[in-house]
Amino acid sequence: MSKDxxxxxxxxxxxxxxxxxxxxxxxxxxxxxxxxxxxGQIGAYLNTYKNDALGKAKEVDGKISKGKSIGVLAGxxxxxxxxxxxxxxxxxCGSKILENFHSPYNATVIEKxxxxxxxxxxxxNLDEFAMGSSTENSGLKKTVNPWDKSRVPGGSSGGSxxxxxxxxxxxxxxxxxxxxxxxxxxxxxxxxxxxxxxxxSRYGLVAxxxxxxxxGPLTASVGDCALLLSVIAGHxxxxxxxxxxxxxxxxxxxxxxxxxxxxxxIAVVPQLFEGxxxxxxxxVKGAIDIYKKLGAEIIEIKMPHFEYAIAAYYLIATAxxxxxxxxxxxxxxxxxxxxxxxxxxxxxxxxxxxxxxxVKRRIMLGTYALSSGYYDAYYLKALKVRNLIRGDFTAAFQxxxxxxxxxxxxxxxxxxxxxxxxxxxYLSDVYTIAVNLAxxxxxxxxxxxxxxxxxxxxxxxxxxxxxxxxxxxxxxxESQTDFHKRRxxx
Amino acid sequence: MGxxxxxxxxxxxxxxxxxxALSDAEIVQFAVQLSAILxxxxxxxxxxxxxxxxxxxxxxxxxxxxxxxxxxxLGTEKTLANAPQKDEQFFLVPKILExxxxx
Numbered sequence: 001m002s003k004d005x006x007x008x009x010x011x012x013x014x015x016x017x018x019x020x021x022x023x024x025x026x027x028x029x030x031x032x033x034x035x036x037x038x039x040g041q042i043g044a045y046l047n048t049y050k051n052d053a054l055g056k057a058k059e060v061d062g063k064i065s066k067g068k069s070i071g072v073l074a075g076x077x078x079x080x081x082x083x084x085x086x087x088x089x090x091x092x093c094g095s096k097i098l099e100n101f102h103s104p105y106n107a108t109v110i111e112k113x114x115x116x117x118x119x120x121x122x123x124x125n126l127d128e129f130a131m132g133s134s135t136e137n138s139g140l141k142k143t144v145n146p147w148d149k150s151r152v153p154g155g156s157s158g159g160s161x162x163x164x165x166x167x168x169x170x171x172x173x174x175x176x177x178x179x180x181x182x183x184x185x186x187x188x189x190x191x192x193x194x195x196x197x198x199x200x201s202r203y204g205l206v207a208x209x210x211x212x213x214x215x216g217p218l219t220a221s222v223g224d225c226a227l228l229l230s231v232i233a234g235h236x237x238x239x240x241x242x243x244x245x246x247x248x249x250x251x252x253x254x255x256x257x258x259x260x261x262x263x264x265x266i267a268v269v270p271q272l273f274e275g276x277x278x279x280x281x282x283x284v285k286g287a288i289d290i291y292k293k294l295g296a297e298i299i300e301i302k303m304p305h306f307e308y309a310i311a312a313y314y315l316i317a318t319a320x321x322x323x324x325x326x327x328x329x330x331x332x333x334x335x336x337x338x339x340x341x342x343x344x345x346x347x348x349x350x351x352x353x354x355x356x357x358x359v360k361r362r363i364m365l366g367t368y369a370l371s372s373g374y375y376d377a378y379y380l381k382a383l384k385v386r387n388l389i390r391g392d393f394t395a396a397f398q399x400x401x402x403x404x405x406x407x408x409x410x411x412x413x414x415x416x417x418x419x420x421x422x423x424x425x426y427l428s429d430v431y432t433i434a435v436n437l438a439x440x441x442x443x444x445x446x447x448x449x450x451x452x453x454x455x456x457x458x459x460x461x462x463x464x465x466x467x468x469x470x471x472x473x474x475x476x477x478e479s480q481t482d483f484h485k486r487r488x489x490x
Numbered sequence: 491m492g493x494x495x496x497x498x499x500x501x502x503x504x505x506x507x508x509x510x511a512l513s514d515a516e517i518v519q520f521a522v523q524l525s526a527i528l529x530x531x532x533x534x535x536x537x538x539x540x541x542x543x544x545x546x547x548x549x550x551x552x553x554x555x556x557x558x559x560x561x562x563x564l565g566t567e568k569t570l571a572n573a574p575q576k577d578e579q580f581f582l583v584p585k586i587l588e589x590x591x592x593x
Contacts, residue, residue: 100572101572102571102572104564104568104569104571104572105564197548197549198548198549211546211547211548237556240551240554241547241549241551243549305537308533308534308536308537310530311530311531311532311533311534312531312534314527314531315531322508326509329509330574331573331574331581331583332572332573332581333572333573333574334572334574335574336574336575340584342584342585343583343584343585343586344509345511345584346583346584347509348509348510348511349511351509351510351511352510352511352512352513355510357516360510360512360516360520361520361523361524363508363510364501364504364505364508364510364520364524365524365527365528367504367507367508368496368500368504368524368528371504371507378528378531380544381534381535381539382531382534383544383545383546384539384542384543384544384545385534385537385539385542386544386545387542387543387544387545388537388539388542390545390548422523422527423523423526423527423530426527438548439548439549464548
């Protein structure tokens with residue numbers, strides 16, 4: 001029985017639970033059976049909450065047997081990245097500085113999941129404070145790729161992606177500042193959506209780059225991404241950057257997911273294919289062929305400023321990070337150094353002892369870029385280039401419904417392969433970062449496998465607040481292929 | 491390779507601004523790594539941005555006003571719950587000001 005449960009989508013599981021065919025407690029038990037069997041090898045979770053999850057599942061099952069109304073994720077076991085504040089367990093951000101931090105409140109997305117009757121089963125590993133592309137920067141745990149345990153799961157939402165790929169949850173939430181949902185989704189052969197900036201409330205998402213951060217779903221199918229987005233999207237008075245629903249209405253984005261788009265126009269940027277592995281390029285070209293067969297018109301465009309995105313990003317994101325992470329002062333919460341000589345050492349030693357190398361590096365870079373004498377040359381320059389990059393997208397969307405490219409130039413790389421050279425690690429985000437700078441939504445869906453049987457991701461990018469269209473375009477491809485259904489043997 | 495983009499003394503100064511008590515080994519390493527990154531970001535200077543406005547944020551951000559009402563706050567106990575050192579009402583830190591006689 002449990003084997004079949006794990007094959008269901010979130011929607012199918014929810015409907016089976018609602019009809020009383022499956023109990024939520026059975027689904028939760030099936031997931032924990034997997035976690036207990038495999039997570040020792042994979043390391044996707046920092047913490048799991050079996051008893052609380054079973055308690056919540058029984059509560060949902062009870063509601064159903066009494067005929068009470070239930071939410072759209074009733075009884076569905078879901079994992080969340082440990083950068084989202086929860087009143088249960090700890091909220092560590094994968095950092096030693098917050099190893100014992102208990103949040104006094106829930107993130108808005110957590111409240112929304114709970115209101116939809118989802119069962120939150122655990123919190124997943126990540127690069128410390130979501131800074132990284134491989135989850136190797138976690139200060140607390142190592143996570144491996146379920147397709148090849150000598151490789152990284154991607155990052156920073158690597159734990160969430162690995163948990164979905166290894167069927168240790170039905171869906172997960174992650175966060176994406178420069179590709180942190182899409183790239184691990186690509187490396188783990190699953191589907192990951194970064195919504196438009198402002199679509200989802202960031203209240204309770206521990207801040208990294210506040211003008212770039214966005215929460216989104218990692219799932220086994222496009223339909224489930226649509227379903228989860230419908231749950232977490234919407235204005236929140238506690239996040240002034242979450243947009244008014246008059247501007248961006250929220251409804252069931254999965255309702256018409258199977259309706260193909262008529263007169264679909266897809267833009268491709270030929271020069272961007274030059275930097276990717278040939279197997280990745282071939283898979284993406286194969287996807288383009290499928291869209292052509294479905295009647296889409298393919299338009300070749302140029303995005304002349306795209307190649308400057310990494311340089312702009314690593315100034316803007318680090319500048320924002322250096323300011324956001326100033327709050328870790330050893331005074332109000334988090335690690336404090338033992339026996340400081342004076343109050344300055346409370347700050348300097350507490351921070352130095354508990355932050356990892358990448359976090360320190362980014363704080364240093366951001367502090368430098370914002371410091372007197374360098375602000376104009378670095379930070380301000382980067383903001384101007386950001387405007388040019390957004391202009392490239394605006395021009396593209398005047399000609400086409402979406403832009404298609406690889407999610408990552410390679411498939412999952414080996415553990416340790418890029419840790420010695422931070423710049424090489426940054427360059428692996430070449431296709432995802434521009435999207436965050438422009439604030440637009442993008443999805444990664446599985447589109448093939450390389451010769452090592454590692455998944456390849458296709459990135460589809462749409463204009464701001466066009467998630468419904470984006471998801472329907474993604475579903476057109478998914479409905480013609482079975483890449484999303486393949487799962488690694490563990 | 492020309493001159494390093496950022497030297498050891500500058501790294502020390504930035505670490506001071508960032509309130510990080512970096513070790514000497516970290517300072518040397520960051521001088522190398524940050525120089526490589528800064529050299530890479532130099533490519534932004536290939537672009538003429540003299541007529542481009544900076545874009546700090548992708549949304550049209552307006553003032554978000556709300557009525558000035560008293561709402562439930564966390565309360566002292568919850569606020570202090572994660573403090574590394576505290577008493578019943580306050581966060582505790584080492585002495586910040588010298589004794590009055592010492593001024």
